[in-house]
Amino acid sequence: MHPIRLLVCSAPDDPPALLVDQPRLLAALLRAGSPLTIEPTFLTSGDPALADALPHATALVGWHLPTDLIRTHGAQLRLIQLTNAGVDNLSPFDWLPPHTALCNVSGIQAAKLQEWAAMALLMLNAQMPHFATAQRAGLWSRRNTPVIAGKTAMIFGTGSLGTAAARAARNLGLHTIGIRRRPAPTEGFDEVLGLAGHIAALPRADFVILALPLTPETRGLAGTAFFAAMRTGAGFANVGRGALVDQPALCTALERGHLAGAFIDVATPETLPSDSALWATPNLVITPHVSCDDPLTYIPDALDVLIDNLSRLTNGQPLRNQVDPALGY
Amino acid sequence: MHPIRLLVCSAPDDPPALLVDQPRLLAALLRAGSPLTIEPTFLTSGDPALADALPHATALVGWHLPTDLIRTHGAQLRLIQLTNAGVDNLSPFDWLPPHTALCNVSGIQAAKLQEWAAMALLMLNAQMPHFATAQRAGLWSRRNTPVIAGKTAMIFGTGSLGTAAARAARNLGLHTIGIRRRPAPTEGFDEVLGLAGHIAALPRADFVILALPLTPETRGLAGTAFFAAMRTGAGFANVGRGALVDQPALCTALERGHLAGAFIDVATPETLPSDSALWATPNLVITPHVSCDDPLTYIPDALDVLIDNLSRLTNGQPLRNQVDPALGY
Numbered sequence: 064m065h066p067i068r069l070l071v072c073s074a075p076d077d078p079p080a081l082l083v084d085q086p087r088l089l090a091a092l093l094r095a096g097s098p099l100t101i102e103p104t105f106l107t108s109g110d111p112a113l114a115d116a117l118p119h120a121t122a123l124v125g126w127h128l129p130t131d132l133i134r135t136h137g138a139q140l141r142l143i144q145l146t147n148a149g150v151d152n153l154s155p156f157d158w159l160p161p162h163t164a165l166c167n168v169s170g171i172q173a174a175k176l177q178e179w180a181a182m183a184l185l186m187l188n189a190q191m192p193h194f195a196t197a198q199r200a201g202l203w204s205r206r207n208t209p210v211i212a213g214k215t216a217m218i219f220g221t222g223s224l225g226t227a228a229a230r231a232a233r234n235l236g237l238h239t240i241g242i243r244r245r246p247a248p249t250e251g252f253d254e255v256l257g258l259a260g261h262i263a264a265l266p267r268a269d270f271v272i273l274a275l276p277l278t279p280e281t282r283g284l285a286g287t288a289f290f291a292a293m294r295t296g297a298g299f300a301n302v303g304r305g306a307l308v309d310q311p312a313l314c315t316a317l318e319r320g321h322l323a324g325a326f327i328d329v330a331t332p333e334t335l336p337s338d339s340a341l342w343a344t345p346n347l348v349i350t351p352h353v354s355c356d357d358p359l360t361y362i363p364d365a366l367d368v369l370i371d372n373l374s375r376l377t378n379g380q381p382l383r384n385q386v387d388p389a390l391g392y
Numbered sequence: 393m394h395p396i397r398l399l400v401c402s403a404p405d406d407p408p409a410l411l412v413d414q415p416r417l418l419a420a421l422l423r424a425g426s427p428l429t430i431e432p433t434f435l436t437s438g439d440p441a442l443a444d445a446l447p448h449a450t451a452l453v454g455w456h457l458p459t460d461l462i463r464t465h466g467a468q469l470r471l472i473q474l475t476n477a478g479v480d481n482l483s484p485f486d487w488l489p490p491h492t493a494l495c496n497v498s499g500i501q502a503a504k505l506q507e508w509a510a511m512a513l514l515m516l517n518a519q520m521p522h523f524a525t526a527q528r529a530g531l532w533s534r535r536n537t538p539v540i541a542g543k544t545a546m547i548f549g550t551g552s553l554g555t556a557a558a559r560a561a562r563n564l565g566l567h568t569i570g571i572r573r574r575p576a577p578t579e580g581f582d583e584v585l586g587l588a589g590h591i592a593a594l595p596r597a598d599f600v601i602l603a604l605p606l607t608p609e610t611r612g613l614a615g616t617a618f619f620a621a622m623r624t625g626a627g628f629a630n631v632g633r634g635a636l637v638d639q640p641a642l643c644t645a646l647e648r649g650h651l652a653g654a655f656i657d658v659a660t661p662e663t664l665p666s667d668s669a670l671w672a673t674p675n676l677v678i679t680p681h682v683s684c685d686d687p688l689t690y691i692p693d694a695l696d697v698l699i700d701n702l703s704r705l706t707n708g709q710p711l712r713n714q715v716d717p718a719l720g721y
Contacts, residue, residue, distance in 0.1 A: 078536075080536065081536075174539050175538075175539055178514055178517075178518070178539055178540060178564075179514075179518065181510070181514060182511060182514035182515060182518060182520075185507055185508075185510060185511035185514070186511060186515070188507075189507070189508065189511060189679075189682070190682075191511075191679070194677075194678070194679045194680070194682075195524055195527075195677070197680075198524075198671055198677070198678050199528055200666075201665075201666035201667070201668070201671040201672075202666065203662070203663040203664045203680040204680060205680045205681065205682055206682060207407075207409065207410075207682055207685045207686070207687040207690075208682070208686075208687070209504075209686045209687060209688040209689070210503050210504055210507055210686055210689075211507060234563075235507075333532070334532040335532045336530075337529075337530035337531065338530070339530070342527055342530040343530075348523075348524070348527070349523070349527050350518075350520070350523045351523070351526075351532040351533060351534045352534065353518070353519075353523075353534055353535065353536055353537070356536045357536070357537075357538045357539050358536040358537070358538060359538040360538070360539075361536075
């Protein structure tokens with residue numbers, strides 16, 4: 064079997080825990096018991112050597128892609144294996160050579176996201192955004208809250224992350240409503256409704272979680288009308304992408320007390336600058352895009368997907384997690 | 393059957409959700425299908441009419457007790473049914489008439505506390521105290537954390553609240569170590585150790601939760617030596633009483649970064665004043681004593697205990713949840 068020439072393209076500021084390196088690649092091959100031989104080249108996006116390396120590579124792995132160079136020098140690539148899930152930053156996909164498959168690692172973040180969703184639901188139910196705001200003001204401001212069991216969570220997105228959030232909600236005794244583009248009964252949800260009817264359904268939710276990809280259809284989805292349709296005192300969370308939310312509209316809904324609290328793990332822009340009004344918005348909890356990545360398992364799990372896809376490529380089988388550029392996920 | 397003369401003693405600032413009133417008493421009798429007849433008198437602690445009413449009462453229910461009046465006018469009382477769990481504020485018990493039983497409602501807070509403990513463990517694992525501190529400073533400060541499953545929680549107290557915390561921990565896949573005065577295998581814990589050996593055991597814990605009554609033996613338990621024995625980067629939570637903790641020692645452990653985070657639902661004093669240094673201590677999350685009380689079920693559940701104990705009293709059976717003044721719980 065010919066060795067597979069693999070270009071490993073790191074981002075300049077990848078933390079060590081999220082780096083693809085030789086030992087981790089070898090470990091993944093061993094886990095898979097794979098007969099593949101891989102010849103890896105390790106470069107950082109922005110390195111001028113990429114232009115020389117790309118035409119000889121069969122596959123590329125990374126998340127911070129040199130799209131302009133791929134357009135001009137990547138026609139030979141058969142597979143681009145992303146080490147992340149969202150592809151909104153790669154759109155439009157006119158840089159993608161016609162015979163190159165683009166795959167993501169959707170699915171490997173489910174266990175971590177499930178715990179984050181359980182935490183977010185419990186925090187919203189227990190009025191933790193209120194208590195965090197009160198703490199900033201040095202106020203002992205009591206609010207007793209009932210248990211969460213029996214309440215309703217509406218989860219936008221029924222993919223890997225949405226399903227993980229639904230699992231967390233069900234474990235806490237919540238009723239789960241999934242929202243997806245084409246409504247259809249979906250494993251793990253008590254009900255599933257279509258995106259087109261979400262405004263009418265929003266008043267049923269005690270808690271809303273966005274776990275959607277960012278596409279032209281979902282950009283700015285949660286705006287003034289969305290928050291107005293939510294029940295007074297409801298809670299809101301976003302684990303998808305910051306641009307799913309009209310941030311000024313969210314701040315207004317919180318400042319007016321219409322929503323009891325919100326918890327966002329994504330924002331626009333990221334890194335959110337220190338002078339952003341979001342930081343001090345009442346009853347808003349912010350975390351810096353950490354809901355999905357378990358540093359102990361993330362890269363090993365991503366490389367398991369890579370090795371699987373390289374095997375499928377070699378054997379002429381359909382690839383796993385292939386992104387549809389027309390849909391944007 | 394003679395009617396039971398019941399003195400209902402409210403605190404001046406009881407919120408409506410936590411008030412014992414006639415409809416709630418009747419509803420409890422109906423739930424129990426009880427043949428008892430109750431003649432209630434409703435007074436507020438501090439009302440001068442208490443001195444006249446006490447000598448005629450067989451039972452008293454409340455939590456803000458007129459202990460001086462009970463000492464002088466309460467010798468006829470057969471039962472004082474507290475609507476709360478902790479009795480530290482009633483110690484020493486020299487005001488308690490010799491033939492009066494003191495009972496609490498230990499047990500009714502378990503469901504709410506279990507959710508609070510799950511939330512606290514997930515928040516400590518996910519570095520939420522760090523993110524809350526970073527948010528106050530307007531800082532997007534990423535820290536990726538692994539899932540919580542497989543870690544170890546050490547829970548001080550194996551009573552109703554400690555057992556509920558252990559149930560939360562086990563549901564999240566944690567190993568649970570219980571700490572109690574007299575070590576003995578205890579339902580719901582993977583191991584149970586004696587309080588005397590807690591310093592040696594502390595380095596095993598990723599997370600420590602205090603769910604103990606406040607007694608002379610437990611006052612100030614979590615101090616400099618305690619925190620020093622905890623593992624660097626571990627998390628700490630307290631749902632018992634504020635005075636279990638040496639608060640300056642906790643602040644020091646957090647300021648030095650020895651502990652990654654702490655979450656306290658109780659403090660000294662309560663209400664914690666606005667100028668307390670605790671509010672701005674890094675990586676410390678504070679909630680205002682709200683971890684245990686579900687406003688929808690708390691008083692109904694407490695009154696179920698009351699009706700049960702009045703039946704037992706009438707039938708000469710042992711009472712439920714009787715407090716031992718010598719032990720202080």
